[in-house]
Amino acid sequence: MSGNGSKTAVVTGVSSRFGAAYARRLAERGHDLILVGRNEGRIKSAMADVIEHSGVDVQILVADLGNAAQLAKVEERLRADESVDMLVNAAGAAKFAPSPGFDPKATDEQIALNVTAPTRLSVAALSGMARRGRGTIINVSSAMAFWIQPVSSVYSATKSYVLTFTQALQQELAGSGVTIQAVIPGAMSTGFWDGSGVELSTFPDENVMSPEDAVDAALAGLDAGEAVTIPSLVNISDWQAFERARDTLSPILSRAVPADRYVH
Ligand SMILES: NC(=O)C1=CN([C@@H]2O[C@H](COP(=O)(O)OP(=O)(O)OC[C@H]3O[C@@H](n4cnc5c(N)ncnc54)[C@H](OP(=O)(O)O)[C@@H]3O)[C@@H](O)[C@H]2O)C=CC1
Numbered sequence: 001m002s003g004n005g006s007k008t009a010v011v012t013g014v015s016s017r018f019g020a021a022y023a024r025r026l027a028e029r030g031h032d033l034i035l036v037g038r039n040e041g042r043i044k045s046a047m048a049d050v051i052e053h054s055g056v057d058v059q060i061l062v063a064d065l066g067n068a069a070q071l072a073k074v075e076e077r078l079r080a081d082e083s084v085d086m087l088v089n090a091a092g093a094a095k096f097a098p099s100p101g102f103d104p105k106a107t108d109e110q111i112a113l114n115v116t117a118p119t120r121l122s123v124a125a126l127s128g129m130a131r132r133g134r135g136t137i138i139n140v141s142s143a144m145a146f147w148i149q150p151v152s153s154v155y156s157a158t159k160s161y162v163l164t165f166t167q168a169l170q171q172e173l174a175g176s177g178v179t180i181q182a183v184i185p186g187a188m189s190t191g192f193w194d195g196s197g198v199e200l201s202t203f204p205d206e207n208v209m210s211p212e213d214a215v216d217a218a219l220a221g222l223d224a225g226e227a228v229t230i231p232s233l234v235n236i237s238d239w240q241a242f243e244r245a246r247d248t249l250s251p252i253l254s255r256a257v258p259a260d261r262y263v264h
C-alpha cells in the first residue's frame with residue numbers, strides 16, 4: 001500500500017473468462033492485482049496460471065458487490081491503497097424477462113451490481129487517482145445499451161447508465177491525467193447467459209466474440225486513446241455519427257416555449 005512506484009489493478013468479475021482475461025493481460029503488463037469477487041475458490045481456479053506463474057503480486061478481496069457493507073470494504077481499499085492505478089469494473093449480470101415477470105429482489109440485485117457497484121467503485125478510485133494525476137478506470141457497458149429488447153428493460157437501462165456515467169466522468173476528469181474508458185462488448189461466450197433467460201445459442205456464431213478477443217480489442221482501444229471502445233464495430237465512423245447526432249440534439253432540447261406541434 002505504499003505507492004512507491006508500484007502499480008496495482010483492481011479487477012472485478014475475474015471468475016469469468018472476461019474479467020480473467022483482463023486480469024491476465026494486466027499482469028502481463030506488469031500490474032500487481034487485486035481480484036474482487038464473491039468466491040475465493042472460483043477466483044483462484046480462474047486465475048491459477050496468473051497466481052502461480054505471472055510473478056506479479058496477486059491479492060484476493062472477497063466481496064459480494066451487491067451487498068452494501070461488502071461493497072464499502074472494496075471502496076475503502078480503493079481509497080486507501082495509493083498503489084491502485086487501474087480499476088476494471090467487469091462484474092455484471094442480466095436477468096432477461098418481460099417486466100410483469102420481474103422478481104423485485106433479482107431486479108434490485110441487478111441494479112446494485114450493474115449500476116451502484118461500478119458507480120461507487122469508480123468514485124472511490126477517482127479521488128486518489130485525481131490527486132496523483134494518473135490512473136485508469138475501465139467501465140464495461142454493453143451492446144444492449146443500444147440493442148434494446150422487450151426482455152431487456154432493466155439490463156439495457158443499467159448498461160446505458162454505465163455508458164452515460166462514464167462519459168460524464170470523462171468530461172469531469174478531462175486534463176486530470178486520469179483515463180476513463182467505456183467498453184461496449186457485443187455478445188460473448190461466457191457463463192453470462194446461464195440462467196439469464198436467453199440462450200447464447202440463439203445468437204449466430206458470427207455475432208459471438210470470445211471474451212479474450214474482446215478484452216484484447218478493448219485494451220488496444222485504450223492504448224489508442226479511445227474514450228469508448230466497441231470491439232465488434234467495424235467502422236468507427238458509425239459511432240462518430242451517433243455521437244454527432246447527440247451533439248446536434250443536445251443544445252436544442254431545452255427552450256422556454258413548447259415546440260409548435262404541441263401548441264394549439
Ligand atoms: N457475456 C456477454 O455476452 C456480455 C457481457 N457484458 C458485460 O460484460 C461484463 C462481464 O460479463 P461476463 O463475464 O460475460 O459475465 P459472467 O456472468 O460470465 O460473469 C460475471 C462475473 O461477475 C461476478 N459477479 C456476479 N455477481 C457478483 C456480485 N454480486 N458481486 C461480485 N461479483 C459478482 C461473477 O463472479 P462470481 O459469480 O464468481 O461471484 C463473475 O465473475 C458484465 O458487466 C456484462 O454485463 C456486456 C456485453 C455482452
Ligand SMILES: CC(=O)[C@H](N)C(=O)O
Pocket residue numbers: 094142143144145185186187188
Ligand atoms: C447481446 C449482448 O450484447 C449481450 N447480451 C450483452 O450486451 O450483455
